[in-house]
Amino acid sequence: SLEAVSGVDDLSRRLQHVLGARSDDTDVSFSHIPRSLRPGYCLADGDTFDGASLADLIVGSEGTLGLVTEVRLRTFPVPASVGVALISFNRLRDAAAAVQRIREYSISACDLLDRRLLTLAQETTPELSHWVEPHAEALLLVEVAGDASSDVREQLERLVRKATRKDHLAGPPRLTLEPDEVALAWKLAKRVVPRLMRLRGKARPIPFMEDVWVPPEKLPVLIERAQKILRDAGVVASVYAHAAHGELHLRPLLDLSDPNHQRLLPSLAEDYFDCAVELGGMVSVEHAWGLSRSWYLRHRFGAWHARVCEVKRVFDPQRILNPGRLGDPLPPSLGENIRRVSLPAPQLPLEDGEEEVGTTVIDPQLSESVESLLGFTRQCNGCAHCRVDEAGWRMCPLFHGRPREEASPRAKANLLRAVLTGELPPETLRSDETREIADLCFHCHQCRIECPTEVDVPRIVTEWKAAHVAANGMRLRDWWLAQPERYARLGQRWVGLANLILQNRQARWLLERLTGIAAGRKLPRLAPLPFLKIAQRQRLGRADRGAQRKVAYFVDVYANWFDVELAQATVAVLRHNGFSVLVPSNQQPSGMPLVVAGSVDVARKEAIKNVRLFAELVRQGYRIVTTEPSAALCIAHEYPRLLPDDDEARLVAQHTWDAGSLLWQEHLQGRLELDFRPVHARLVYHTPCHLRALPGGVPGQRLLELVPGLRVSDAEAGCSGMAGMYGVKREHYRNSLRLGLELIASVGSQEIHGGTTECSACKLQMEHRGEKPTVHPIKILAWAYEAMHFEDNPLSRVSQPLTVT
Ligand code: SF4
Ligand code: SF4
Structure with missing residues (x-):
C-alpha cells in the first residue's frame, strides 16, 4: 500500500483526505463494472484509500500519477492444448446472438469480425482465405484451452453445435487444434484491424468510437443501436468485438478533410457512448482514455471527474505526468484534439505589383502533387507499432538504437503533415535543425514493409530531404x-x-x-x-x-x-x-x-x-x-x-x-x-x-x-x-x-x-x-x-x- 512506501506519509494523508471526503458524485456508481474495466483511477462508489493498494490506483492511470519502475507479475502455466473454431455467419446480429448461447462454456477468447475486416483479411493474408467463407457477413473466432486435447476438441464441438443451432451460417464451421493453424487464426485478428488503414480513398477508419464495454448479454443490443446511429448519419464502419467479454471496437470511415464529416464526430461519439452507459456499460475499458475519449469523462461524469482531478493534484501538483488526459482539466469536446489533415486554404489573389513570398511549402519530387504527398503522411495513424520492439520485426533500427520520438518513423510523417497542413511554417523543412531529424532515417525501408498501414516513410523523408537540398544545396560532405x-x-x-x-x-x-x-x-x-x-x-x-x-x-x-x-x-x-x-x-x-x-x-x-x-x-x-x-x-x-x-x-x-x-x-x-x-x-x-x-x-x-x-x-x-x-x-x-x-x-x-x-x-x-x-x-x-x-x-x-x- 502507499503507506508502506517510505517518504510518502504526507502524500498518503492528503490522498485519504481527498478520498474520504464525500462529494456529490455519489450518484455515479461503477460497482457493477468488473474492477479491471472501471475507468481511470479506481475511486468509484466513494472508495476510501484505506486498504486500497497502490497498484489498484496506478493500474489504469495512464501514466498520469507516477512512473512504474518495478513490477512483480504472477504467472500461470501455459495450457497444454489450445483449439479454435471459426464460424462464419450470414448476418452480423446472428453472430452476436450466437455468442450469448456459448458463453456458458469456458471460452478463453471469442472475437467477432465483420465483413469489411474479413474482406481485408482475405486480401492481406492469402493463407487464411480458405478459412473464411467468401460471402460471410461476420466471423466468430472462438478459442478453448485445456490440459487435454480430447477435452478441448469436445468442448469446441459442443459449443460449435450450440452456436450454429439456428442455422444462419455462411458455410461449415472450421475447427483446429494444430498449433500453427491456431497461431494463424489469431494472426488474422491481430493483423487485420491495423490494416484497415490500408483502405484506399480519403475516408479513413477513425478510432473515436473505440473501446466500449457493455455487460456481454447486452452486446447484440449495443451493436444494433450503434448500427442505427451510424445509418442515420450515413456513415459506414467496421466492427470488431471481443464478444465474450462484451467489448466493442467500432471504426467509422470518415474523411476528416471534409468539414461535414468533422462535424459528425462529436455527436456520433456522444450518442454511442451514452447508449453504452445506459446499457450499464462503460467507455475506455481496454485501452486508455487518451486524447480521443477523455472529454467524455468530464462530459458524462463531471462531479466524479473533479475528484479524479483532485487525486491527480495530490500526486502531480505541477501537472508533469502525461498532461491533458484523465485527471487534468479536459477539452470540452472531441473536436478539440483533431489533427489537421487538409491543405491550408488558398491564398487571396495577389494585388498588382505584389510578389508571392514563401508560400510554396514543397515542390514534390516523388509524388504527383502536394495533396497526394499529404495523403502519404495521413496514412500514419500514430499507432506506434514502429516504436515497439517485437520478435521478427526490424522497424525501426534507428529508433531502437536511439529511442527518442524524433527518431521514430511516425515522427517523420507527423512533421511533414504538420508542415503541409500549415500547423508548422514552411521554413521548417528548410532548416538544418529539422534536417537532422530527417537524417534520423537511413532509408532501410523496414517501416514501409512492416507498418500495419504501409506508411511510405522513406518516400516522405526523401521528399523532405529534397526540399532541404532545393533550398540549401547539397552539403559538401553529403x-x-x-x-x-x-x-x-x-x-x-x-x-x-x-x-x-x-x-x-x-x-x-x-x-x-x-x-x-x-x-x-x-x-x-x-x-x-x-x-x-x-x-x-x-x-x-x-x-x-x-x-x-x-x-x-x-x-x-x-x-x-x-x-x-x-x-x-x-x-x-x-x-x-x-x-x-x-x-x-x-x-x-x-x-x-x-x-x-x-x-x-x-x-x-x-x-x-x-x-x-x-x-x-x-x-x-x-x-x-x-x-x-x-x-x-x-x-x-x-x-x-x-x-x-x-x-x-x-x-x-x-x-x-x-x-x-x-x-x-x-x-x-x-x-x-x-x-x-x-x-x-x-x-x-x-x-x-x-x-x-x-x-x-x-x-x-x-x-x-x-x-x-x-x-x-x-x-x-x-x-x-x-x-x-x-x-x-x-x-x-x-x-x-x-x-x-x-x-x-x-x-x-x-x-x-x-x-x-x-x-x-x-x-x-x-x-x-x-x-x-x-x-x-x-x-x-x-x-x-x-x-x-x-x-x-x-x-x-x-x-x-x-x-x-
Ligand atoms: S508509421 Fe508507425 S505510427 Fe504510423 S501507422 Fe506506421 S507503425 Fe503506426
Ligand atoms: S526507413 Fe527510416 S524510418 Fe523507416 S525503419 Fe528505416 S530508418 Fe526507420
Whole structure:
C-alpha cells in the first residue's frame, strides 16, 4: 500500500483526505463494472484509500500519477492444448446472438469480425482465405484451452453445435487444434484491424468510437443501436468485438478533410457512448482514455471527474505526468484534439505589383502533387507499432538504437503533415535543425514493409530531404558520400597508392577530416581494374540474340570497383546454369546513395540513363540481374517513383532481379544445376534490409543450403546498422557499430567459419571486428560449382585488419 512506501506519509494523508471526503458524485456508481474495466483511477462508489493498494490506483492511470519502475507479475502455466473454431455467419446480429448461447462454456477468447475486416483479411493474408467463407457477413473466432486435447476438441464441438443451432451460417464451421493453424487464426485478428488503414480513398477508419464495454448479454443490443446511429448519419464502419467479454471496437470511415464529416464526430461519439452507459456499460475499458475519449469523462461524469482531478493534484501538483488526459482539466469536446489533415486554404489573389513570398511549402519530387504527398503522411495513424520492439520485426533500427520520438518513423510523417497542413511554417523543412531529424532515417525501408498501414516513410523523408537540398544545396560532405564511384574512379588512377592510403592510420585520419569517412571503418580495397573494363575486354557486352534464357548484369559500384571476383562469380554461376550473360559497359551506378541524401535531381538523371539502356534490353528478352540489394531496390522501387510517367522505368523495374532470387526461381522450376562439390563450413547468414524490402523474398540462405556439407544459420540480428553510407560517416560510425553489435558477435562465435550476406555494406560490418571473412552467397555457389578459377577458397581468407582501432 502507499503507506508502506517510505517518504510518502504526507502524500498518503492528503490522498485519504481527498478520498474520504464525500462529494456529490455519489450518484455515479461503477460497482457493477468488473474492477479491471472501471475507468481511470479506481475511486468509484466513494472508495476510501484505506486498504486500497497502490497498484489498484496506478493500474489504469495512464501514466498520469507516477512512473512504474518495478513490477512483480504472477504467472500461470501455459495450457497444454489450445483449439479454435471459426464460424462464419450470414448476418452480423446472428453472430452476436450466437455468442450469448456459448458463453456458458469456458471460452478463453471469442472475437467477432465483420465483413469489411474479413474482406481485408482475405486480401492481406492469402493463407487464411480458405478459412473464411467468401460471402460471410461476420466471423466468430472462438478459442478453448485445456490440459487435454480430447477435452478441448469436445468442448469446441459442443459449443460449435450450440452456436450454429439456428442455422444462419455462411458455410461449415472450421475447427483446429494444430498449433500453427491456431497461431494463424489469431494472426488474422491481430493483423487485420491495423490494416484497415490500408483502405484506399480519403475516408479513413477513425478510432473515436473505440473501446466500449457493455455487460456481454447486452452486446447484440449495443451493436444494433450503434448500427442505427451510424445509418442515420450515413456513415459506414467496421466492427470488431471481443464478444465474450462484451467489448466493442467500432471504426467509422470518415474523411476528416471534409468539414461535414468533422462535424459528425462529436455527436456520433456522444450518442454511442451514452447508449453504452445506459446499457450499464462503460467507455475506455481496454485501452486508455487518451486524447480521443477523455472529454467524455468530464462530459458524462463531471462531479466524479473533479475528484479524479483532485487525486491527480495530490500526486502531480505541477501537472508533469502525461498532461491533458484523465485527471487534468479536459477539452470540452472531441473536436478539440483533431489533427489537421487538409491543405491550408488558398491564398487571396495577389494585388498588382505584389510578389508571392514563401508560400510554396514543397515542390514534390516523388509524388504527383502536394495533396497526394499529404495523403502519404495521413496514412500514419500514430499507432506506434514502429516504436515497439517485437520478435521478427526490424522497424525501426534507428529508433531502437536511439529511442527518442524524433527518431521514430511516425515522427517523420507527423512533421511533414504538420508542415503541409500549415500547423508548422514552411521554413521548417528548410532548416538544418529539422534536417537532422530527417537524417534520423537511413532509408532501410523496414517501416514501409512492416507498418500495419504501409506508411511510405522513406518516400516522405526523401521528399523532405529534397526540399532541404532545393533550398540549401547539397552539403559538401553529403555530395561526396552520395557518389562513392567518384572516390573509386579517382583512386583507380593510382590504385596502388590509393590502397596504401586506405590502410594507413595518418592518411585515414586526414581522409576523415576531409570527407567525413570514419577513420575506424574498414574499407574495401580497390581492384586493379574495374569489372566493366574487364567485361569489355572479354566481350561480355555483346548481345546473344539467339539465346533463350538471357540476363543483363547490373554491376553497380561495389562489384565493379572493389570486388571484381564477385562480378566474375556472378557471370560464371549464371552461365553454369545456362544463361547467356550480357554486361552493358555504359551502365551507371544505381544512384541509391543520391536518393538517400535527397539529391533527387541528380539521381533522376542517372536513373534515366540506366532506364533507357536496360529497357531496350528487356524488350529484347533480357532479365536484369544484380548482386547488390540496394541496386535492386533502387531500380525496382525508386526508379518508378523518380520517373512516375515513364513506362520504361516501370518495365525495367518489373524485370529486375536480385541474383539469388532469380536462381531460387530456377531451382523451384527444377532448372538449377545441383552439381556442387561439398563445402564443409558453418556460416552465419545475414538478410540485408534492402533485400527484405524487395518482393522476391530472401532465398540466399536456402540456396546455400543446397550445397552439401555447408551449414548456414540465420543471424536473426536485425539491421546490420550500416545502411549503405550511414555507417561509413564519421558522425554515425559509433551508433552504427552499436546497432550491429549482435550481428558482429554472431560472426565471431567460435563454431562459425565466417559470414555470408548479399550486401556489400553489411559485409563491412560483419567483418569489422575479426578476421573471419564474410562472403557473398553467389561467390560460394561459384566455388561449390567450381565454375571459375579462384586463387584460394574464399571462405578460408583472412579479413583485413582494422586500420584505426
Ligand atoms: S508509421 Fe508507425 S505510427 Fe504510423 S501507422 Fe506506421 S507503425 Fe503506426
Ligand atoms: S526507413 Fe528505416 S530508418 Fe527510416 S524510418 Fe523507416 S525503419 Fe526507420
